[in-house]
Amino acid sequence: xxxxxxxxxxxINPANPQQLVLGTDGGVYISEDRGFHWRxxxxxxxxxxxxxxxxxxxxxxxxxxxxxxxxxxxPSQAPGGIQNKDWQNIGFGDGFWAFPDPNDDRVLYTExxxxxLKRVDRETLEIKxxxxxxxxxxxxxxFNWNTPLHLSASKPGTIYYGAQYLFRSKDRGESWxxxxxxxxTNDPQGQRQAESGGLTIDNSxxxxxxxxxxxxxxxxxxxxxxxxxxxxxxxxxxxxxxSWDNVVDNIEGVPKGTWVSxxxxxxxxxxTAFITFDGHRRGDMSTYVYRTTDYxxxxxxxxxxxxxxxAWVIRQDLVNPDLLFLGTEEGLFISLDGGKNWARFTxxxxxxxVHDLVVHPTxxxxxxxxxxxxxxxIDDITPLRGLTQDIIDANVAILPTRPAPMVLxxxxxxxxxxxxxxxxxxxxxxxxxYHLKKRHLFGxxxxxxxxxxxxxxxxxxxxxxxxxxxxxxxxxxxxxxFPPATTLVxxxxxxxxxxxxxxxxxxxxKETLESTVQLVADPRTPHSKRDRMAQQAxxxxxxxxxxxLTFLTDNLxxxxxxxxxxxxxxxxxxxxxxxxxxxxxxxxxEELRTSLSVTQGGMITGQEKLRERLGTLYGNVTSYDGxxxxxxxxxxxxxxxxxxxxxxxxxxxxxxxxxxxxxxxVDAGVDALAVLDRDAWNAEEGxxxxxxxxMNQRAWRALMPQAL
Numbered sequence: 001x002x003x004x005x006x007x008x009x010x011x012i013n014p015a016n017p018q019q020l021v022l023g024t025d026g027g028v029y030i031s032e033d034r035g036f037h038w039r040x041x042x043x044x045x046x047x048x049x050x051x052x053x054x055x056x057x058x059x060x061x062x063x064x065x066x067x068x069x070x071x072x073x074x075p076s077q078a079p080g081g082i083q084n085k086d087w088q089n090i091g092f093g094d095g096f097w098a099f100p101d102p103n104d105d106r107v108l109y110t111e112x113x114x115x116x117l118k119r120v121d122r123e124t125l126e127i128k129x130x131x132x133x134x135x136x137x138x139x140x141x142x143f144n145w146n147t148p149l150h151l152s153a154s155k156p157g158t159i160y161y162g163a164q165y166l167f168r169s170k171d172r173g174e175s176w177x178x179x180x181x182x183x184x185t186n187d188p189q190g191q192r193q194a195e196s197g198g199l200t201i202d203n204s205x206x207x208x209x210x211x212x213x214x215x216x217x218x219x220x221x222x223x224x225x226x227x228x229x230x231x232x233x234x235x236x237x238x239x240x241x242x243s244w245d246n247v248v249d250n251i252e253g254v255p256k257g258t259w260v261s262x263x264x265x266x267x268x269x270x271x272t273a274f275i276t277f278d279g280h281r282r283g284d285m286s287t288y289v290y291r292t293t294d295y296x297x298x299x300x301x302x303x304x305x306x307x308x309x310x311a312w313v314i315r316q317d318l319v320n321p322d323l324l325f326l327g328t329e330e331g332l333f334i335s336l337d338g339g340k341n342w343a344r345f346t347x348x349x350x351x352x353x354v355h356d357l358v359v360h361p362t363x364x365x366x367x368x369x370x371x372x373x374x375x376x377x378i379d380d381i382t383p384l385r386g387l388t389q390d391i392i393d394a395n396v397a398i399l400p401t402r403p404a405p406m407v408l409x410x411x412x413x414x415x416x417x418x419x420x421x422x423x424x425x426x427x428x429x430x431x432x433x434y435h436l437k438k439r440h441l442f443g444x445x446x447x448x449x450x451x452x453x454x455x456x457x458x459x460x461x462x463x464x465x466x467x468x469x470x471x472x473x474x475x476x477x478x479x480x481x482f483p484p485a486t487t488l489v490x491x492x493x494x495x496x497x498x499x500x501x502x503x504x505x506x507x508x509x510k511e512t513l514e515s516t517v518q519l520v521a522d523p524r525t526p527h528s529k530r531d532r533m534a535q536q537a538x539x540x541x542x543x544x545x546x547x548x549l550t551f552l553t554d555n556l557x558x559x560x561x562x563x564x565x566x567x568x569x570x571x572x573x574x575x576x577x578x579x580x581x582x583x584x585x586x587x588x589x590e591e592l593r594t595s596l597s598v599t600q601g602g603m604i605t606g607q608e609k610l611r612e613r614l615g616t617l618y619g620n621v622t623s624y625d626g627x628x629x630x631x632x633x634x635x636x637x638x639x640x641x642x643x644x645x646x647x648x649x650x651x652x653x654x655x656x657x658x659x660x661x662x663x664x665x666v667d668a669g670v671d672a673l674a675v676l677d678r679d680a681w682n683a684e685e686g687x688x689x690x691x692x693x694x695m696n697q698r699a700w701r702a703l704m705p706q707a708l
Contacts, residue, residue: 003029003038006068025068042084043421045374050146051356052369055100058405058523060360062377063108064369065095071110073098076365076377079410082423090120097149103156107172114205115143117161119173130173132161138178141165142191144211144230145204153219162212166227166241179241184210184229185257216273218265224295226273228260234275236296247296254288255279262313268321271295274302276311280329287311289326291339302326302339315357320385325366327354332368336387349376364402379426383433383468395437396508399468403518404430406475406496408525409623429472430517432460432504440464443509447471449517450503457497462506475519478686480546482615483553485597487607489615491546493622495539495690499532522625531627538628538636540690542618545636545643547687549611552650553593555676559654560589562673566665574668578661585661588653596646610642 004026013019020031028041048067055061059077066072071091078086091098093112100122101107108120117131134141141163152158161167166180193207210231218224223240227233234248248254258277266272273296277288287307290299302324309330317323324335332345332354349368356369359381366378383399391397407428416422432447445462457477463469477494499519506513521532563586567579593599597611608616617635621628654675662672682688 003040004068041419043419045421045423046372047374048371049355049369049375050094050096050371051098052358052367052375053097053099054358054360054367055105056102056362057105058363060363061100062367062375063090063098063100064356064375065091065098065110065112067371068094071095071098071112073100073108074375076363076367077407077425079412080414080422081425083416084420090122090125091118092116094145096146099149099151101157101172102151102153109149109151109159109173111147111149113145114208115141115147115161115163117147117149117173128173130169132163132167132169132176132178135178139164139182142184142208142211143205144208144213145206146213147211148213148215150215150217152217152222154217154222158222160215160217160225162215162227164211166212166215166225168241180227180235180237180244183212183227183235183244183246184233185231186210187231190231214260214263216263216265218270219267220265220270224265224270226263226265226275228263228275230259232257232260232277234260234263234296238295245296247292250292250296251275251290251299253301254290255282255284258282258284258288261311264314264316266316266321267318268316269293274314274316274324275299276314276326278310278312280310285310285329287328289314289339300339302335302342304342306342306344307333308344309353312353312355313357315359317381317385318359318361319364323381323385325357325359327357327368329353332357334384336384337389345378347378374423377426380431387435387468391435393437394435396506396511396513397435398504398506398513398515399433399435400515401431401433401517403520404475405520405522406499406625408522408625411623427472429474430502430519432471432473432506432515432517434462434469434471434506434513436464436466436469436508439466440508445508446506447473448505448507449473450505451497452500452502454503457502462508473517477540477543477688477690480543480618481550481685481687482546483550483593483597483611484557485599485611486601487598487605487612489612490619490623491615492619495543495622496536496625498536499529525625527626532625534627535621535625538633539618539622542614542621542636544689545640546614546618547682547685547689549596549614549643549646551676551678551681552646553596553611554681555654556589556593556650558676559658559673560586560593563589563661566670566673569670570668571670574670575664578664578668581661581664585653585657588657592646592649592653610639610646614639614643 004024006025009023011021018032018034020035022029029038031038049064052062052064059075061073061075063073070089072087073090074087090108091110096111098110106122108122110120111117115131119128119130143163148162150160157172158170164182164184165178167176168179169176187210190209193203196202196207212227213230214228216226225237227235233246235244235246237244254277258279261278262276264274272293275290287303289302289311291302292299309328311328313327315325322338324339326333331351333342334345335342350373352373353371354368355371358367364380364382366381368376380402382402386399445464447460447462449458451457458473460471462471476496479494480491499521501516501518504515504517563582567582570579596609598607598609621632665672
């Protein structure tokens with residue numbers, strides 16, 4: 001048996017008793033043989049996170065504890081999406097808090113029920129148990145089932161842990177000191193768990209009460225520490241634990257003894273803190289959320305009728321002090337004005353209990369730990385930070401966004417199925433965000449991107465809905481256009497644009513606004529800027545060569561079709577030889593075309609012609625972001641020679657021979673044949689030439705004056 005041992009629900013198929021469906025703390029299991037073997041249903045994103053944390057790696061990892069499923073860490077993005085296999089177990093039991101050490105992320109802190117605290121080596125997974133123990137003569141320690149762990153923001157190696165006393169370690173858990181008296185009510189009526197359980201004693205530490213539940217050291221002053229308890233106390237020290245004040249009586253409107261679900265010291269002001277209370281265990285489903293700006297002397301309620309559900313957690317943004325995030329039993333709520341007004345966040349987030357929130361300090365993402373639907377990430381809250389009332393009142397306004405990393409191209413072969421959940425990666429794109437006061441109904445709404453030379457790089461359709469709109473620019477030129485053929489070539493992506501700043505123009509009807517986006521290299525890149533530029537330059541040159549080949553092919557197809565159409569258009573009595581010459585001319589054009597691309601057989605015939613060779617080289621170069629190999633540069637030269645030869649071969653067909661046939665067509669009163677115009681073709685196909693006066697462009701001008 002490998003199913004989770006905590007069973008909660010069992011369904012037996014009445015039509016097939018061999019089939020069982022089992023609901024457990026570890027998810028859903030299905031048996032087809034009456035329980036002898038079980039299959040775990042791994043595509044249900046229903047995990048229950050108590051807490052989440054992040055590290056400073058790129059991509060960063062998310063850490064958290066799951067209800068009766070241990071503690072885990074997983075990447076915020078991964079090749080092909082974030083799969084179950086990308087998550088690594090780092091703890092036991094009911095996982096609660098899990099943190100990487102901010103100064104050595106090889107070191108992890110995790111804990112499970114009843115205060116079982118461990119320090120874990122990420123690389124070897126060796127575990128050292130570092131839970132505080134009572135000193136001689138000290139009362140037995142009361143740890144909450146969900147014991148709070150807090151890492152100092154300013155003192156490396158300093159961690160806090162809560163029982164009924166607040167413990168502090170300055171050496172990563174090697175030793176501890178109690179820096180407080182009992183901070184709870186110490187009510188003996190709440191400490192009778194040894195007497196509970198009915199027929200047998202049920203004392204698993206889930207029954208522990210009168211315990212510390214939330215800890216927050218001020219990021220601005222390590223001596224200022226807030227503590228909240230499950231029996232309703234709100235304690236504050238401003239001298240590192242030498243003395244404490246219980247300030248809960250200064251908070252109006254909260255029933256005495258209500259569980260403190262979170263206390264949060266402000267990252268902006270030493271005297272400011274936020275607090276949430278949860279009374280649902282007593283049948284009180286009200287929302288309690290408060291702020292103090294004077295070290296707890298006075299408190300202001302931030303609750304409103306807009307908020308639904310009892311409150312689990314509140315976070316203040318690290319940059320904009322007026323931007324607040326509130327997690328309740330009913331979802332996520334956001335305030336842009338310091339808590340005066342709240343709105344539910346509904347974009348792809350279900351109405352689910354939000355137990356924890358973390359603002360990533362460098363990536364500016366909001367990481368959301370839900371109790372029932374796993375982890376969600378709101379990518380880049382920078383626009384929310386700039387969403388002031390003036391912008392909301394404007395008809396249209398562009399908002400700032402973070403620099404966009406040009407993520408390294410990765411290639412992995414993986415064949416999955418629908419039996420495994422895969423989380424979405426953040427888009428590999430620069431994001432342009434704007435706010436519309438009203439839904440756009442009439443006229444253009446588009447976003448244009450220009451480079452430093454004021455050349456138009458991309459035109460993107462804009463969202464038209466009221467509120468925030470996000471437009472994603474993939475930071476690449478349009479993919480090259482290949483000649484039609486029966487084989488596939490790896491040229492699905494356009495070349496990367498260079499790193500740097502780009503001008504963005506938003507057009508809404510007659511209104512025009514400008515902003516910029518910044519493109520930066522992947523922080524992990526091992527390639528120098530010079531090598532990245534060499535790759536981009538070769539990719540653009542190959543891009544031009546492919547488009548040159550396609551333009552030639554389209555010309556051959558176009559003129560051939562015209563020639564065959566003219567055969568049917570010849571008047572009676574026309575030169576009989578002209579019909580045969582037109583057919584022969586069409587055959588010559590088709591012969592040249594089929595010499596350049598594979599046009600017969602299936603996709604895996606193994607045949608290669610110039611189109612396939614160019615496409616393969618282009619795909620190989622664009623799939624690696626560093627300097628191309630010497631072989632690839634040499635291959636560019638040899639294929640460039642083949643392309644020049646093809647252009648030279650086309651010259652008599654599309655020049656002298658075409659001119660001779662056109663003269664005879666005109667004499668017969670029939671329209672002449674016309675080659676394509678390159679500028680018009682570029683515009684229609686949405687492609688452009690990026691290399692200046694390349695050999696092939698010069699060849700076009702020299703060999704095909706009529707075409708250009």
